[in-house]
Amino acid sequence: MWWGETPVPLKEEIERQTGGIEALSRFYRRELSVQAGTRVQSFELAFVDVAFPAMLGLAPQAGDLAQALARPDALALTADMAQRLFGxxxxxxxxxxxxxxxxxxxxxxxxxxxxxxxRFDALASTTSSAWDTRELAFREWGHHGGQLYLELAHGADLAAMGGACSRSSTPPPGAPSSSRPAASTAMPPKSA
Structure with missing residues (x-):
């Protein structure tokens, strides 16, 4: 079975076991409520790693995006969300x-x-305290909910990378896991 989501700890396993990666970032999105003064809005906050902006070519129109992703008490808003919250x-x-x-x-x-x-209304670090299930997500291999994006280094062997990523998706011995399996590319057999 294939899940469109990956366990949060997979990033560290791929970094540990695999070479040939230029950049690697998680993208874990949550719908939350945010308040500015008396205005309250529902918004999609994406938790990402510091490599994410360069992978997508994201540049801020104001401020310091690197600082927004380096601090657990900071974030970056989209222009539309800034307008909705602050006018x-x-x-x-x-x-x-x-x-x-x-x-x-x-x-x-x-x-x-x-x-x-x-899609997101704001970006924050994967270390952000706004990620209320962060500790569980980083500890338990069965906790899914986000994607993992990687950018291969020039000349990297795609077939070898696929095999390494497949091996990395298996939780290390002793890793906590829920009953939901890690992402897999194996498809169930068709019924006769």
Missing amino acids: GQDVVGRTVSIALRPYRVAAVLPDRPRNSAF
């Missing part, structure tokens, strides 16, 4: 609240095309 896009340095915790807006990003596979 404008000059918001770098302002504060929003998620689950009653403050987060500093460190950058504003251009809006993504509506047909993008990477």
Whole structure:
């Protein structure tokens, strides 16, 4: 069976066991409520690793995206979300609240095309405290909910990389796991 999601700890296993990778990032999206002053909005917050912006060619229209992804108490808003929360896009340095915790807006990003596979209203670090299930996700191999993207180094052997990634998707001995299996490319047999 194939799951469209990967266990969060897979990134570290691939880094440990595999060469030929230029960049690697998780993309774990959650729908949360965010507050700025008296305005409350539902939004999609994507938790990503620091390599993510370079992999997609993302550049902020204001602020410091690297800082937004380096700090657990910071985030980057899209221009549309900044407008909805604050009534404008000059918001770098302002504060929003998620689950009653403050987060500093460190950058504003251009809006993504509506047909993008990477939909989000804000980006935050995979170390962000806004990721309320983070500890479980990083500890348990059966916890799914995001994607893992990798960019191969020039000249990397794609077949060898596929085999290495397949081997890496098996939890290491003793790793906690839920009853849901890790991602697999094996398809169930067709019934007669």
